[in-house]
Amino acid sequence: MARKNAVVDRKLCVACGSCAKVCPKDAISLPQGIFAFVDTSKCVGCGLCAKECPATVITVEVA
Numbered sequence: 009m010a011r012k013n014a015v016v017d018r019k020l021c022v023a024c025g026s027c028a029k030v031c032p033k034d035a036i037s038l039p040q041g042i043f044a045f046v047d048t049s050k051c052v053g054c055g056l057c058a059k060e061c062p063a064t065v066i067t068v069e070v071a
């Protein structure tokens with residue numbers, strides 16, 4: 009089975025933190041409040057962050 013990971017478009021991310029709040033694996037952080045960063049070693053590709061993102065800049069892709 010292919011592994012999936014969340015991917016953030018850093019240029020469009022508004023760093024609101026909504027994605028980090030819903031991540032069940034604590035795989036998303038906001039370093040320096042600039043953009044969301046996904047720790048791919050923790051991400052399980054569930055897609056909750058993509059659904060929650062108000063800017064719709066997160067996608068779930070096959071890694």
